[in-house]
Amino acid sequence: MPTFTAPDGTRLAAHLSWDGDADGDGEPVVCLPGGPADSAYLGDLGGLAAHRALLRLDLRGTGASALPEDPASYRCDRLVDDVEALRTHLGLSGIDLLAHSGGANLAVQYAARYPERVRRLALIGPGTRAAGVEVTGEARRAVALSRAHEPWFPEAFAAFEAVAAGTGGDWEAVAPFFWGRWDETARKLHAESRPRNQEAVRGYGSDGAFDPDATRAALASLTAPVLLLTGEYDLNSPPASTAGLAALFPDATLVVQPGAGHYPWHDDADRFVAATAAFLAARPG
Template identity: 55%
Template sequence: MPTFAAADGTALAYRVLGAGIGDPVVCLPGGPMRAGAYLGDLGGLAAHRPLLALDLRGTGESAEPADPATYRCDRQVADVEALRAHLGADRLELLGHSAGASLAVKYAAAHPHRIGRLALITPSARSLALDPSPGERRLAVARRSAESWFPEVSLAYEAIANRHATSADWAAVAPLYYGRWDAAAKAHHATEAVQRNGKAARVYNSEGAFDPLRTRAGLAGVTAPVLVLAGALDWITPPGVASAVAALFPDAALEVQPGASHYPWVDDPAAFTATVAKFLA
């Protein structure tokens, strides 16, 4: 895999996928702190545009930093800027998924003139202080009440909402992340344990990582087109929250993918690719 040096000397790796036309779309993975491999080719999007999937520091093929404090989301903005300089690009076509969208948003707020297009896929809203309330998430969970797995998942969600969840509770809610808890979803989910740096994840969203008021102010200067794609069934970022994220940008469009949850390219690759490829064209 190609590598480049971050400002602090940490060697960071990325993979380039696809033979589509145009500059690569830089993809920032979520997790938080999950190796970019879980993005795959984003449901076939790589056939339309080359994708450059970054392994954040300490994940995948990227090296662990000397200072673990640099796992914090705001500290990794400099890594994205170092990648831009490494590519020799004046502007980035940037895509962030979930917690990776927090990093994409912070980069855009800090460097608005470096954004060509910005796609936020089922974005975490934590960096903007727009996280849904437990009640909003409970409503999202209730939309899955017809599923055979719902009773167990519902009990596990209540433990999470009341802040006494065990690891078993978190494991039990896995079906909520997908529009269908089928073989493809189970195979995708099974890779998480080996791809995610748990130590780094605990630092990523830690105290001091976010300054929502400053970030919101910075986003007002992002004149590039922005796509916010929500899953209609997503309990992490329900469509209402995604709409509030889109409203912070001068030129943003909200798309809600029917039947999708937190990984819309797994739930319906064709629908996902059609929406995002059109935006990037």
């Protein structure tokens, strides 16, 4: 398990997943989890490690990374320094960067600040706050209604409507909407993917974390190719909002994975790996 030191002295950890027969150029893909969550839930991303070495970063205060002395350093824009410290530690002039969910907000801010350091950028079920792309209630509701045939739908939809209306609602009851298959494996993975450090959760998107206008302006000149892959059923990152994010990049490929939710490598690993591995294997430029 590689460890390294952030600029403020916080000790950070990353985890290597790699099939020894993996092809590719031998350099790892740096993988960012969905905001301040332990990166363990990413696993080998459905077998992507058979094609490229994956280096999963535990953000500060999560997983095997240390708690910072300054809780304000949990803020998303400040975590850009941690990603850059990892690149420096690896001795790479540029990195392939993959991010899931809320981690996409960190990845795009890194790309905005260090565009010359990004070779390829893969955003999976991406969060869009950093770029100021709105996810409308109507878009989420349309995705939710597309699951009306599921046996769990009535209870989950009632909870979704209550949450959307601000009248309460049980977020745990909404959980099936985030998975293409709500089975025992999904239930287990859902429990494992929940953030444990609530202070980090609060700090991640706190005041000042995002400057959408500046980020959008910087992304407009990003030369690196970008993959945006989301699930057909992704309630967090509906295809419409992911398409809006894709429109901000000069060289973007949008993939909507059929039958998938917010964790597409779980719902159809073969389809996810085929699309993502092909993108990561392509030569930039």
